[in-house]
Amino acid sequence: MPPDPARVRRARPRARPRQRPGGDRHGRARLHRPGAPGRPAAGRPGRGGGLRGRPVGGLQERPHPGAVRAERRSHDHRDRRATRDAAPGSLRVTGRARGRDLGPRAFATAGAEALAVLVRAAPVGIAGYLVLTIAESGAPIATAWLTKLVIDRLTDPGGGAVAGLAVALAAAGLGAAVLPAIARYLHAQTGRAAGIVATDRLFAASERQVGLRRFEDPAFLDRLRMGQEGAQRTGELLEGAGGLVRGALVLAGFVGSLLFISPAMTGLVLLAAVPALVAELMLSRARAEMEWGNEQTHRREFFYSQLLTGVDAATEIRLFGIGAFLRGRMMAERRRANEAERAMDRRELATQGGLTTLSAVVAGAGLWWAVTAARSGDLSVGDIAMFVAAVAGVQASLDTLVTSISALHGRLLSFTHYAAVVRAEPDLPSVADGAAAELRGGIELRDVWFRYSDDHPWVLAGVDLTIPQGCSLALVGLNGAGKSTLVKLLCRMYDPTRGRILWDGVDIREIPPQELRARISAVFQEHMHYDMTAGENVGLGDLAALDDPRRLEKAAEQSGIHDRLAALPRGYDTLLTRTFFTEADKDDPDTGVVLSGGQWQRLALARAFVRDGRDLMILDEPSSGLDPEAEHEIHARMREHREGRTSLLISHRLNTVREADLIVVLQEGRVTEQGPHEALLASGGEYARLFRLQSAGYQEAR
Numbered sequence: 001m002p003p004d005p006a007r008v009r010r011a012r013p014r015a016r017p018r019q020r021p022g023g024d025r026h027g028r029a030r031l032h033r034p035g036a037p038g039r040p041a042a043g044r045p046g047r048g049g050g051l052r053g054r055p056v057g058g059l060q061e062r063p064h065p066g067a068v069r070a071e072r073r074s075h076d077h078r079d080r081r082a083t084r085d086a087a088p089g090s091l092r093v094t095g096r097a098r099g100r101d102l103g104p105r106a107f108a109t110a111g112a113e114a115l116a117v118l119v120r121a122a123p124v125g126i127a128g129y130l131v132l133t134i135a136e137s138g139a140p141i142a143t144a145w146l147t148k149l150v151i152d153r154l155t156d157p158g159g160g161a162v163a164g165l166a167v168a169l170a171a172a173g174l175g176a177a178v179l180p181a182i183a184r185y186l187h188a189q190t191g192r193a194a195g196i197v198a199t200d201r202l203f204a205a206s207e208r209q210v211g212l213r214r215f216e217d218p219a220f221l222d223r224l225r226m227g228q229e230g231a232q233r234t235g236e237l238l239e240g241a242g243g244l245v246r247g248a249l250v251l252a253g254f255v256g257s258l259l260f261i262s263p264a265m266t267g268l269v270l271l272a273a274v275p276a277l278v279a280e281l282m283l284s285r286a287r288a289e290m291e292w293g294n295e296q297t298h299r300r301e302f303f304y305s306q307l308l309t310g311v312d313a314a315t316e317i318r319l320f321g322i323g324a325f326l327r328g329r330m331m332a333e334r335r336r337a338n339e340a341e342r343a344m345d346r347r348e349l350a351t352q353g354g355l356t357t358l359s360a361v362v363a364g365a366g367l368w369w370a371v372t373a374a375r376s377g378d379l380s381v382g383d384i385a386m387f388v389a390a391v392a393g394v395q396a397s398l399d400t401l402v403t404s405i406s407a408l409h410g411r412l413l414s415f416t417h418y419a420a421v422v423r424a425e426p427d428l429p430s431v432a433d434g435a436a437a438e439l440r441g442g443i444e445l446r447d448v449w450f451r452y453s454d455d456h457p458w459v460l461a462g463v464d465l466t467i468p469q470g471c472s473l474a475l476v477g478l479n480g481a482g483k484s485t486l487v488k489l490l491c492r493m494y495d496p497t498r499g500r501i502l503w504d505g506v507d508i509r510e511i512p513p514q515e516l517r518a519r520i521s522a523v524f525q526e527h528m529h530y531d532m533t534a535g536e537n538v539g540l541g542d543l544a545a546l547d548d549p550r551r552l553e554k555a556a557e558q559s560g561i562h563d564r565l566a567a568l569p570r571g572y573d574t575l576l577t578r579t580f581f582t583e584a585d586k587d588d589p590d591t592g593v594v595l596s597g598g599q600w601q602r603l604a605l606a607r608a609f610v611r612d613g614r615d616l617m618i619l620d621e622p623s624s625g626l627d628p629e630a631e632h633e634i635h636a637r638m639r640e641h642r643e644g645r646t647s648l649l650i651s652h653r654l655n656t657v658r659e660a661d662l663i664v665v666l667q668e669g670r671v672t673e674q675g676p677h678e679a680l681l682a683s684g685g686e687y688a689r690l691f692r693l694q695s696a697g698y699q700e701a702r
């Protein structure tokens with residue numbers, strides 16, 4: 001029973017909602033978002049005019065999908081930092097780095113990456129598509145020449161039979177109609193296959209990130225989202241390349257034909273195309289920069305729209321009456337983005353208007369010259385037909401070339417983000433070989449210092465602490481003392497800025513992260529709500545247990561949630577969400593259920609218990625959402641479970657930690673007291689003060 005790729009949700013934070021960069025603070029999966037509402041398509045309007053026919057090919061730009069993540073509180077601060085120069089190898093996007101991203105080197109890397117994906121995904125499809133593209137390019141040229149020959153023979157009394165030519169003309173017409181349809185089919189197939197390969201590689205690359213740093217970096221998350229869009233649209237690169245080939249071949253064919261009739265007119269038509277090419281490339285680059293510049297705006301807009309449409313904030317929004325306020329902010333962001341897009345549209349309109357006029361003037365002048373030449377007998381009627389077709393063909397193929405180059409530029413730009421993510425170095429160095437041995441002595445933190453970045457204050461400032469094997473250790477301290485941070489360091493989500501963490505004397509940096517983590521079980525303060533079945537919510541703690549109902553039930557019994565899960569309409573197979581249901585399902589109570597906060601907390605505990613037999617059990621505020629009876633019961637069970645095992649319990653409810661073998665007080669990033677409950681009480685320090693404060697509160701209530 002493999003887990004569905006379902007949406008996941010982070011537990012509702014208790015007292016202090018911690019907004020995560022890259023996600024709404026409720027932890028919804030957020031790599032994908034639909035296009036921002038009401039955004040105009042970013043495609044370039046086709047230029048018409050003159051004798052130009054339908055463009056021979058090319059791509060349509062799609063609306064830029066905008067941002068995917070919610071804003072976080074510290075976001076402005078981070079944005080300011082993001083505008084500073086990026087360190088070498090950093091994925092932060094800065095002004096200068098942005099220039100580099102649009103440079104030839106980044107495009108070459110992206111091109112190489114795209115080619116690798118396409119070749120791996122569908123080599124036969126690509127070859128077939130290119131062969132058809134070449135064949136398709138010959139059809140308009142053959143049609144033009146055959147038409148000229150037919151007209152010349154018809155207008156010349158001794159011109160000869162036209163039946164063969166007519167059949168050839170019909171065959172060319174058939175080719176022109178059928179080949180593009182087959183090429184489109186092949187392109188669609190190839191595009192889908194490439195999308196799968198590219199998306200898989202992108203997500204595998206994101207999983208290769210050992211710790212959390214990249215996921216707290218807004219620029220990396222932007223790249224991940226834009227890279228995802230690039231990955232899904234890899235096939236469009238092939239279409240762009242096909243457009244280039246087709247445009248170049250048709251251009252060469254018609255230029256040759258036009259040269260045959262008038263070298264001077266050929267030069268004029270080609271000259272008129274140069275400004276078009278340059279202008280379109282400049283427009284394409286400007287649009288890419290505008291879209292990138294709008295990224296922050298879309299991210300904020302998305303944040304407000306999620307708040308306004310999601311269930312999580314609905315209660316507060318209604319009670320506080322802040323809907324209109326939030327909507328106003330959302331619309332302000334939309335207007336700001338629209339303003340930038342409007343300026344770009346105007347620039348495109350002006351440029352393309354000028355180019356269209358130029359094309360029409362060149363075509364009109366050519367036609368006037370051809371008709372005059374025919375009057376004086378220098379050109380035949382067939383020559384005029386050929387001339388008209390050639391001018392139209394040259395202009396259309398130039399248009400195809402310009403459109404393809406511009407669209408390729410845009411697609412490659414998305415792909416530069418893809419390439420940056422796929423080639424990103426892991427955020428933490430890690431060794432590939434070796435295994436963490438079973439814990440025998442203990443875990444030791446030696447003079448551990450840590451801060452989230454150079455701009456942040458120290459969270460841990462020289463922590464010395466030993467967690468002996470088999471010891472139940474409780475970590476206490478005020479809000480923000482660094483308890484959860486210490487836990488993340490133990491799991492190697494970050495490395496200490498200074499100092500070392502030793503697992504039986506071995507620095508945990510010398511143990512492969514997956515091996516280290518396989519030895520740890522945990523309930524995190526911000527545990528997850530997976531929008532999956534009850535069984536999967538437990539079994540995700542150890543995938544091997546997913547197909548073992550007995551193990552799932554045992555873990556659920558330990559956390560006191562088994563009876564509730566067993567009584568669900570479909571037992572452990574009941575979905576714990578109503579997110580995926582349609583209008584038709586909405587009144588069917590069997591389809592999915594909603595659990596309470598405390599029940600989710602018990603599920604998180606079950607998920608930790610199913611990882612039975614690990615060397616270290618971390619319990620970060622495991623009972624904060626439980627009622628007093630449940631809390632008492634759970635702590636009794638946890639005590640049983642901890643017996644003889646190494647555990648680290650974090651709790652603000654000091655009555656739940658008093659039976660730990662060792663209680664450690666963390667204050668301003670340092671260990672200030674440690675010992676058993678009685679000894680700490682007797683010493684009259686911070687622990688004794690907090691404990692008495694809390695128990696006095698209970699006594700007053702009596």
Ligand SMILES: Nc1ncnc2c1ncn2[C@@H]1O[C@H](COP(=O)(O)OP(=O)(O)OP(=O)(O)O)[C@@H](O)[C@H]1O
Pocket residue numbers: 016216452456459477478479480481482483484485486525
């Ligand atoms: N991802 C992060 N980036 C930057 N600062 C962070 C991050 N996570 C936590 N902090 C900061 O680190 C400090 C310690 O936070 P931590 O969550 O470790 O405290 P705690 O002792 O677990 O607090 P609490 O009892 O409230 O859960 C806080 O000042 C917090 O603002």
